[in-house]
Amino acid sequence: MVYLTRKAEFAASHYYHNPNFTAEENQRIFGKCNNSNGHGHNYTLEVTVKGEINPQSGFVVDLKELKEVLNREVLDAMDHRFLNKEVPEFFEKVPTTENLAVVVWQRLAPKLKAAQLHRVRVYETPDLFADFYGEA
Amino acid sequence: MKAHLTRRYRFSASHRLHNQEMSAEENRAAYGKCNNPYGHGHNYFLEVTVSGQLDDSTGMVCNLADLDGFVKAEILEKFDLQNLNTMQEFADFVPTTENLCVALYQILQRGFIKAHLEKIRIEETMMNSFEYAGGGEIRH
Numbered sequence: 001m002v003y004l005t006r007k008a009e010f011a012a013s014h015y016y017h018n019p020n021f022t023a024e025e026n027q028r029i030f031g032k033c034n035n036s037n038g039h040g041h042n043y044t045l046e047v048t049v050k051g052e053i054n055p056q057s058g059f060v061v062d063l064k065e066l067k068e069v070l071n072r073e074v075l076d077a078m079d080h081r082f083l084n085k086e087v088p089e090f091f092e093k094v095p096t097t098e099n100l101a102v103v104v105w106q107r108l109a110p111k112l113k114a115a116q117l118h119r120v121r122v123y124e125t126p127d128l129f130a131d132f133y134g135e136a
Numbered sequence: 137m138k139a140h141l142t143r144r145y146r147f148s149a150s151h152r153l154h155n156q157e158m159s160a161e162e163n164r165a166a167y168g169k170c171n172n173p174y175g176h177g178h179n180y181f182l183e184v185t186v187s188g189q190l191d192d193s194t195g196m197v198c199n200l201a202d203l204d205g206f207v208k209a210e211i212l213e214k215f216d217l218q219n220l221n222t223m224q225e226f227a228d229f230v231p232t233t234e235n236l237c238v239a240l241y242q243i244l245q246r247g248f249i250k251a252h253l254e255k256i257r258i259e260e261t262m263m264n265s266f267e268y269a270g271g272g273e274i275r276h
Contacts, residue, residue, distance in 0.1 A: 018194065030194075093195055094196075095195070096194070096196050098190050099195040101139060127143065127144040127145075128141075128200070130141050130142070131140035131185075133138075133140075135137070135138040
C-alpha cells in the first residue's frame with residue numbers, strides 16, 4: 001500500500017452561527033467567529049489517497065485525475081466564496097474546520113475511481129488543522 | 137462523524153542533556169554538544185491532537201477556547217522561558233524531547249477532559265520532531 005498526498009489552497013470566508021442557539025449562546029460558544037459579516041482564511045487542503053502501485057503505470061492514482069476531481073468538486077465550489085451562503089452543505093451545518101474536512105471527504109469519495117481516500121486534512125491556519133478519515 | 141483536531145503552540149526553553157549516573161565521558165559520548173555545561177535553548181512547537189464525535193450543534197470536536205485555555209494555563213505558562221532541568225517534571229528524567237513529549241502528554245491526559253487526547257508532537261528544531269500517544273501506535 002502506498003499513500004499519496006495532493007495539496008491545494010483556497011481562500012474563503014465564513015462565520016459560526018447556530019440558529020437554534022440564542023444570540024448570547026452563539027456569542028459565548030463561538031466568540032469572535034460569530035460575527036455575522038464573516039471573516040476569511042487561506043485554507044490549505046491535503047488529500048491523501050492510498051492504493052497499490054499499478055505495475056503498468058507505476059502510479060497509485062493518476063494525479064491529473066485527482067487534481068481535476070479536487071478542482072471541480074472542492075476548489076471551484078469553495079475558492080473565494082462565503083461558505084455559509086454559497087456552499088449548500090453549510091446552509092445548515094456550521095462551517096468549522098472539522099465540518100469542512102467532512103464535507104470535502106463527502107464530495108471527493110464518490111468521485112474517486114482508482115484510489116481509495118485515506119485522509120482529508122484542512123488547515124484553517126498554519127496553527128490549526130482538522131483530519132477526517134471517513135469514520136462514522 | 138469522528139474527526140481529529142490539531143492545534144499548534146510554541147514555547148521557548150533551555151535544557152542540558154546530562155545524566156548524573158553517567159561519567160563525564162559517557163555523558164559527552166551520549167549527548168555531544170547537548171551536554172555543554174551551561175545548557176542551550178530551543179523554540180519548541182507543540183502540536184496537540186484531540187479526537188471525538190462532531191457535536192451536531194457546534195460542528196466541533198471540542199471548543200478551541202477550552203483547549204487553548206488549558207494548554208496556556210497548564211503548559212505554556214509553566215514551560216515557556218524556563219530551564220527544563222530545573223523543573224519538577226525533569227527531577228528524575230533527562231529533558232530530551234522524547235521525555236518532554238511524555239511529560240506534556242501526561243499533563244494533557246490527566247487534566248484535559250473535553251475531548252479524547254489522540255497524540256502530541258513536538259518539534260525541537262525544524263529538522264526534528266517527536267510524537268507520543270501514550271505508548272500506542274500512531275496513525276498518520
